[in-house]
Amino acid sequence: MKKTRVFDTTETTSLKKWPWCLYGLGTMVLVIVGVYFWKSLGISGIKDRNVIDKAQVVDASRAVISVKTRELLRLSAVPLAWAVQLLLCRRITIRLMPT
DSSP states (O other): OOOOOOOOHHHHHHHHHHHHHHHHHHHHHHHHHHHHHHHHHHHHHHHHHHHHHHHHHHHHHHHHHHHHHHHHHHHHHHHHHHHHHHHHHHHHHHHHSOO
């Protein structure tokens, strides 16, 4: 007759599974924290690049606006000078003419 031993395996298997659950939970926490920091670093890099791009666009816009303003002033300066000269000549001739 063979003797069989009966072991209570419920307690030992739950204790054996417990460290693996902790390892899995720890791994998941590390992955989540790593993804969070990776994303935050990526977003901050994009924001820095965006600020630099905005500054470049503003500088380029200012240069274009100043060139266009100078061109407009040059185009309008000659007709304005002629108009002022004409008005001054008319006033002088009107004042010099006897009434």
